[in-house]
Amino acid sequence: MSEKRRALIAMSGGVDSSVAAYLMREAGYECEGVTLRLTRTETAGTHGRTCCSEEDIDAAAEVAFELDMPYRVLDCEAEFRREIIEKFVRVYEAGETPNPCIDCNRYMKFGRLVEYAAENGFDCVASGHYARIERDAESGRFVLKKGLDPVKDQSYFLYSLTQEQLSRIRFPLGGMTKSEVREIAEKCGFASAKKRDSQDICFVPDGDYGAFIERFTGRRCPEGDFVAPDGCVLGRHRGALRYTLGQRRGLGIAAGDRIYVYDKDMENNIVRVGPEELLFRRTVFARDMNWVSAAGLDAPMRVRAKTRYSQREQEATAYPTARGVRLEFDEPQRAVTPGQALVLYDGDAVLGGGTICGEDKA
Amino acid sequence: MIYLDYCADTPASRDVLARFCEAAGILGSANARHAAGYAARAEMSCAVSDIAALLGVDPSEIIFTSGATESNNLAVKGFALANRRTGRHIVSTAMEHSSVSASLAALERCGREVELAAIGRDGRIDLDALERMIRPDTALVAVSAVSSELGAVQPIAEISGIVRRRPGCRLHVDAAQAVGKVGLDFRLADTVSFAPHKFYGLGGVGVLYKRYGAELEPQMDGGESTTAYRSGTPAVALAASTVPALRSALEELSARRERVAALNARLRSELMRYPLLRVNSPEDAVPHILNVSVEGVKGTRMQRALDERGVCVSVKSACASDGLPSREVLAVTGDSRRALSSFRISLSHLTTDAEIDGFLAAFDECYEVLTKKPRL
Numbered sequence A: 001m002s003e004k005r006r007a008l009i010a011m012s013g014g015v016d017s018s019v020a021a022y023l024m025r026e027a028g029y030e031c032e033g034v035t036l037r038l039t040r041t042e043t044a045g046t047h048g049r050t051c052c053s054e055e056d057i058d059a060a061a062e063v064a065f066e067l068d069m070p071y072r073v074l075d076c077e078a079e080f081r082r083e084i085i086e087k088f089v090r091v092y093e094a095g096e097t098p099n100p101c102i103d104c105n106r107y108m109k110f111g112r113l114v115e116y117a118a119e120n121g122f123d124c125v126a127s128g129h130y131a132r133i134e135r136d137a138e139s140g141r142f143v144l145k146k147g148l149d150p151v152k153d154q155s156y157f158l159y160s161l162t163q164e165q166l167s168r169i170r171f172p173l174g175g176m177t178k179s180e181v182r183e184i185a186e187k188c189g190f191a192s193a194k195k196r197d198s199q200d201i202c203f204v205p206d207g208d209y210g211a212f213i214e215r216f217t218g219r220r221c222p223e224g225d226f227v228a229p230d231g232c233v234l235g236r237h238r239g240a241l242r243y244t245l246g247q248r249r250g251l252g253i254a255a256g257d258r259i260y261v262y263d264k265d266m267e268n269n270i271v272r273v274g275p276e277e278l279l280f281r282r283t284v285f286a287r288d289m290n291w292v293s294a295a296g297l298d299a300p301m302r303v304r305a306k307t308r309y310s311q312r313e314q315e316a317t318a319y320p321t322a323r324g325v326r327l328e329f330d331e332p333q334r335a336v337t338p339g340q341a342l343v344l345y346d347g348d349a350v351l352g353g354g355t356i357c358g359e360d361k362a
Numbered sequence B: 001m002i003y004l005d006y007c008a009d010t011p012a013s014r015d016v017l018a019r020f021c022e023a024a025g026i027l028g029s030a031n032a033r034h035a036a037g038y039a040a041r042a043e044m045s046c047a048v049s050d051i052a053a054l055l056g057v058d059p060s061e062i063i064f065t066s067g068a069t070e071s072n073n074l075a076v077k078g079f080a081l082a083n084r085r086t087g088r089h090i091v092s093t094a095m096e097h098s099s100v101s102a103s104l105a106a107l108e109r110c111g112r113e114v115e116l117a118a119i120g121r122d123g124r125i126d127l128d129a130l131e132r133m134i135r136p137d138t139a140l141v142a143v144s145a146v147s148s149e150l151g152a153v154q155p156i157a158e159i160s161g162i163v164r165r166r167p168g169c170r171l172h173v174d175a176a177q178a179v180g181k182v183g184l185d186f187r188l189a190d191t192v193s194f195a196p197h198k199f200y201g202l203g204g205v206g207v208l209y210k211r212y213g214a215e216l217e218p219q220m221d222g223g224e225s226t227t228a229y230r231s232g233t234p235a236v237a238l239a240a241s242t243v244p245a246l247r248s249a250l251e252e253l254s255a256r257r258e259r260v261a262a263l264n265a266r267l268r269s270e271l272m273r274y275p276l277l278r279v280n281s282p283e284d285a286v287p288h289i290l291n292v293s294v295e296g297v298k299g300t301r302m303q304r305a306l307d308e309r310g311v312c313v314s315v316k317s318a319c320a321s322d323g324l325p326s327r328e329v330l331a332v333t334g335d336s337r338r339a340l341s342s343f344r345i346s347l348s349h350l351t352t353d354a355e356i357d358g359f360l361a362a363f364d365e366c367y368e369v370l371t372k373k374p375r376l
Helices: A015-026 A054-066 A077-093 A100-119 A163-168 A178-188 A209-217 B014-024 B035-055 B068-082 B098-109 B127-133 B156-164 B236-251 B253-271 B299-308 B327-333 B336-340 B353-372
Strands: A006-010 A030-037 A071-075 A124-126 A131-135 A142-146 A224-227 A233-237 A260-265 A270-274 A280-290 A301-306 A314-320 A324-334 A341-346 A349-357 B062-065 B089-092 B113-116 B138-144 B170-174 B191-194 B206-210 B277-279 B289-294 B342-346
Touching: A006 A015, A006 A100, A015 A030, A015 A054, A015 A124, A015 A178, A030 A054, A030 A100, A054 A071, A054 B299, A054 B336, A071 A100, A077 A100, A077 A209, A100 A124, A100 A163, A142 A163, A301 A324, A324 A341, A324 A349, B014 B236, B035 B062, B035 B236, B062 B068, B068 B098, B068 B138, B068 B170, B068 B191, B068 B206, B089 B098, B098 B113, B098 B138, B098 B170, B127 B156, B138 B156, B156 B170, B236 B253, B253 B277, B253 B289, B253 B353, B289 B327, B289 B353, B299 B342, B299 B353, B327 B336, B336 B342
Parallel strands: A006 A030, A006 A124, A030 A071, A224 A270, B089 B113, B089 B138, B138 B170, B170 B191
Antiparallel strands: A131 A142, A142 A349, A224 A233, A260 A270, A280 A324, A280 A349, A301 A314, A301 A341, A314 A324, A341 A349, B062 B206, B191 B206, B277 B289, B289 B342
8 A cells, every 4th residue: 555644634823733734744644734613703803812713724724835735724613603602601501610622622623523534535633732642452442641741731621532533533742742842843934833822712712701601692691699608698799600619809799708609509690609618629520421541430440630621630539420420539629610621540541531510410 | 004905995085085075964865755865865866877977877777785795796696586597507717706706606505506617827718618608597607807816807798799699698797806997898798896995986885787677686675775776775975986986997097007007017027036936917917916926935924924014915805714725826827836825916006116116125025035944
């Protein structure tokens, strides 16, 4: 077989995906670049950068041109609205704090691209994520592992990938450090590529989720009461979905002690506030588990776990439940937030993950 | 700033602004049946008659819209909807503005069959091929008189001759880049679109010429206005301001064109010195447009570099950035990398020699910097 293998490169116009494209081409693949157009925030009148703005598309197209690979934009606005934004709004309205980037990776970035790749005769999809995929010789399963650069590791966002997807995905940056990637970018002249490591949720560039949800649904979030643990009303809130667990600033409550949001009662439109110790708990439940690298959980298991991306892994024991897992952390955890992702690790490997939920739901 | 994007937009002339301000003082909807309304209607009728006279057509054949994009949408979709039974086949070219090609794509989604006629290296439609393409069920031929990216001029008289031989088949001409740049007999077509902001008039207004007997279904519902084909309160001042713009564009066409041709000739000869530069515009394109490619430098990259040096040029006339090569340049050159490298310089009789000097100096720097980059 002399025919070159074909790779579809997910390009954002940024340094990482540009270097990924370069590395795939150097590895001998016949490459084609693609950018998913997910939203048109700018044309909708708000300013701020998104992950698929016109500038990003120009930048990605320019890198593809430099690398002499064909390039196209896949328009996924309707799907993105349906699968990602509408769910984001629904989850917020239910009082949880969703992580749309995880859904986007699952349904759009990899779901849609793996599908497109298969339909168009590509052998694989490559992206600039910092994570690794290895095949376990014994079980034959694909194992999702952390990126080698601990600062850049993005495996947390990828727990929801399926075995089928993993078999077709390449992460050429997984074994590299950010500085190595920068060096290649420098050498290739991708330095002009937009430098934008972390960002807010792409369709809410100003970070004001409450205002976004009001615009999106056309409904005002009703005001309600801040209630203390003893039942005292401490003030009025501007819509329960604007507040997140552990939040202290911006409550507008003049109280002597430091006061935090520790619970939300959406049904009664109450935001519960109290002292910080109410935020800590050792037991966390999660549902909709995806055991990305493991076959599943049938007995209690010692794991390391993260309840948010920026957190250090914590020691815990995972117990299977009817609808997911129960996690008993060795140390109490602060402000574990329903809707966010719980991701379990065994050493370097991502065992799986799910959505954090209240205890009765797991 | 050196502005070389006159095919996107031109500055409104003093006459145009004066006429606009004067007419904007008129109170009343031209659709209203009272003294104020009659006054507005009289002003509107005056604008319509003047424009018709300038174009050599009947006042009943002038429809005001919001711009050339709306005119193209109205002509293409409105014609197809009004003629559901005459045929489902439409012929166009790869040289059309997105307001035509996207309207055709919308019709395709509704079951029409759109075929693109072959374009020669000279940017012209292949007339023999066109003749062979037209079938008994061909309902519409839609072409631009002057293409927006390359400035290629189509032989409208010959195209009209071919279309007219097929009863029931209509010709739509997009003249957005033609008015003021080439002579055009509107009577050769069934519908012709243009917008005055391309020839020193104001933005927000467009015109559609529609031959009296040609059927058209309105695309904007809302009751009859000054014409049955476009509802909405007429923009009297915008319509009035179109008259001086059109008058100057037609009366001064030769003088303006001569001036622009000299600038174009100078640009072409100066740019010849750059070994990696290719001129994409055909030899006989309108002098107002010079489309070129620098090998190995993406058009958007060149545009940005020029912009950083205070020079405005354009890459693809369509606004959507989709990373795809220019359809026009691809159609003429058959070279996708060359199409991706293309950018458009568009000139005006207002362009000065000093501005050409400034452009050439900026381009020289950009060329040096951007072509030195090692190939990956």
